[in-house]
Amino acid sequence: MAWVVGTAGFLGLLAIALGIVTLRTGWVLPTARRDVTRPKLHGLGALLTGASALLQSLLYFHILPSVSWEVHFFGGNAFLLAGLLLIALSQLLPLRRNPDHADPSGA
Template sequence: MAWVVGAGMLMGLLAIASGVVTLRTGWILPAARRHVTRPRLHGVGALAAGACPLVQGLFYFRILPSISWEIRFFGGNALLLAGLLLIAASQLLSPRRSPDRTDPSGV
């Protein structure tokens, strides 16, 4: 069972690294690059979705002090759902338009 939790923690660290890179540079993974219209929102969503398995693993290995299982379960699910909703919103919302590109005629 420990290897499953460890693999989840590794995936969480990779998602957090992807979110940090997206927030710092605006770079998106090539598989999602065509769909993402708001990179900052995508980066925050990746941070939230990656934090969930990482924190759950820290509770499992008793690195963090234990709290009730209800708080761990519902808190982890809420964090993961929030991250996934932010990632979905980053793909579904229309792109923001900068003020200098609104009028293509240049007048």
């Protein structure tokens, strides 16, 4: 069981790193680049999702002080669902259009 939680912790660190890169530079992984319309939301969602996985693994290995199972369960799920919601919104919301720029197809 420890290797599963350790793998989740590693993937959480990876998601946090990708979220930081996306927030700082706007770069998104090539597999998701076509679908993401709002990189900032995508980066914030990746940070929350990665934080959820990392916190769950740190609590499992007793690196962080122990909390009740309710806080552990519901807090981790809240972070995870909030991150997934932000990632979904980053793909579903339409592109922002700047009204100051002229329409390239119109007059």
